[in-house]
Amino acid sequence: MSETAGQQHPIGIYLKIWVLLFVLSTLSYLVDFFHLQGYLRWSLILLFMFLKAGFIVAIFMHLSWERLSLKYTLFLPVIAIIVLIALMAIEGDYVNVTRHLFFDQ
Amino acid sequence: MNSSTETKGGYDAPGLEGVVSDWAADKQAFDMPWGKLMMWIFLLSDTFIFSIFLTGYMNVRMSATDAWPSPSEVFALEIAGTHLPLILIAIMTFVLITSSGTMAMAVNYAYRGDRRRTVILMALTAALGASFVGMQAFEWTKLIVEEGVRPWSNPMGAAQFGSTFFMITGFHGMHVTAGVIYLTIVARKVGRGDYEKKGYAIVEIAGLYWHFVDLVWVFIFAFFYLW
Numbered sequence: 001m002s003e004t005a006g007q008q009h010p011i012g013i014y015l016k017i018w019v020l021l022f023v024l025s026t027l028s029y030l031v032d033f034f035h036l037q038g039y040l041r042w043s044l045i046l047l048f049m050f051l052k053a054g055f056i057v058a059i060f061m062h063l064s065w066e067r068l069s070l071k072y073t074l075f076l077p078v079i080a081i082i083v084l085i086a087l088m089a090i091e092g093d094y095v096n097v098t099r100h101l102f103f104d105q
Numbered sequence: 106m107n108s109s110t111e112t113k114g115g116y117d118a119p120g121l122e123g124v125v126s127d128w129a130a131d132k133q134a135f136d137m138p139w140g141k142l143m144m145w146i147f148l149l150s151d152t153f154i155f156s157i158f159l160t161g162y163m164n165v166r167m168s169a170t171d172a173w174p175s176p177s178e179v180f181a182l183e184i185a186g187t188h189l190p191l192i193l194i195a196i197m198t199f200v201l202i203t204s205s206g207t208m209a210m211a212v213n214y215a216y217r218g219d220r221r222r223t224v225i226l227m228a229l230t231a232a233l234g235a236s237f238v239g240m241q242a243f244e245w246t247k248l249i250v251e252e253g254v255r256p257w258s259n260p261m262g263a264a265q266f267g268s269t270f271f272m273i274t275g276f277h278g279m280h281v282t283a284g285v286i287y288l289t290i291v292a293r294k295v296g297r298g299d300y301e302k303k304g305y306a307i308v309e310i311a312g313l314y315w316h317f318v319d320l321v322w323v324f325i326f327a328f329f330y331l332w
Contacts, residue, residue: 007309008216018206025202025326029195032177032331042332049327053320060209060316062309070135074149081156088160092167099170 007062017059024052138306141313148317151280155321158273159328165265174261176330179252180244194330197240198322201281204233205319208288208312215308220295223308227292230315234285241278245271270329277325280318287311 028048031041058064063071118126135142166173177190184192211226248254248270252261256268291311294300300307 007212009213011210011213014206014209014213017209018202021202021205022199025195025198028327028331029191029198032191035177045327045331049323052323056205056316056320056323060205060319061313067136070137070145073135074145077149078152081153081160084156085160085163088164089167092164095164095168096170099168103170 007065009065013059017055020055021052024048024055028052138304138310140310141306144310144313148313151317151321155273155276155324158269158276159324162269162273162329165269166263169263169265171263173263174259174266176332179248179254179261180330191330193240193244194326197237197244198326200233200237200240201319201322204230204237205316207233208315212309212312215295215305218305220298223305224292224296227288227295227308227311231285231288231292234281234288234315234318238278238281238285241274241281245274273325273329277318277321280321284315284318287314 025048028045031044031048036044063074117123180192180194181188181190182192183189207226208230211223211230214222214226253259254261254267254270256271258264259267288311291307295305295308
């Protein structure tokens with residue numbers, strides 16, 4: 001059992017990721033502070049969000065050192081969520097259009 | 106490996122008995138402590154819960170015909186005479202990230218067998234988590250008392266703002282609170298030396314939960330506060 005020894009990595013990597021997360025959070029705050037709008041705003045928010053989430057999962061939660069079978073177990077079900085988001089976006093848009101059609105008299 | 110020579114124990118049995126023996130067989134798919142795998146599975150299910158909340162929020166925000174209140178302005182604060190948009194949320198984000206950092210180091214020291222540092226770092230993590238909940242209580246109070254936001258209405262625009270806000274941040278705050286209690290209990294047991302024989306995987310398991318709480322906040326921060 002290799003896992004009984006547990007996850008052991010130098011402390012430095014956590015400090016580096018910590019600083020990185022600070023920088024990324026500051027950048028996403030600045031997106032709001034400077035009132036960026038439209039697609040630039042949304043793409044920057046998503047970019048910083050996915051970078052932060054990725055570093056937390058990969059380094060802090062040690063997933064990058066785990067076996068591939070665990071990664072599949074965790075990431076394949078997420079496809080269902082992506083499908084749900086797509087469906088609900090279509091649905092929300094449709095409801096918005098019909099509300100404007102029937103209530104804006 | 107030697108299953109071809111040892112096909113007894115119901116393996117060749119037809120029907121349900123074979124199914125039962127397959128699933129009851131002494132096989133290990135994941136090379137990790139039982140509790141750690143269970144925590145991962147729990148976190149996966151929690152991912153679904155928060156995703157469904159955020160998807161519901163997306164749906165009502167897209168379909169709302171009234172203007173959505175600007176989170177940047179709703180959550181702005183006056184500090185020393187300066188108007189700062191979203192500043193409390195930014196501070197809460199930094200607090201939670203810091204607590205994630207201290208937790209990651211606590212896991213590291215636990216596996217090294219440094220109990221004193223583990224306890225200190227876990228206590229620090231719990232204290233940061235508690236201060237996060239405190240700031241959230243302040244934020245809720247300000248929103249309810251001063252801004253008049255209710256789950257069914259608010260003076261700034263779309264009524265759905267209140268219901269989604271209270272549901273999503275409330276559920277997240279509940280997770281943080283539970284995490285603070287969980288960390289405190291585990292830290293106390295580490296300090297007492299309860300895990301000297303069993304090993305310190307429990308600290309990593311508690312850490313997984315805590316990082317997940319931080320992870321969810323990353324998504325709430327992006328989608329609710331910044332969008």
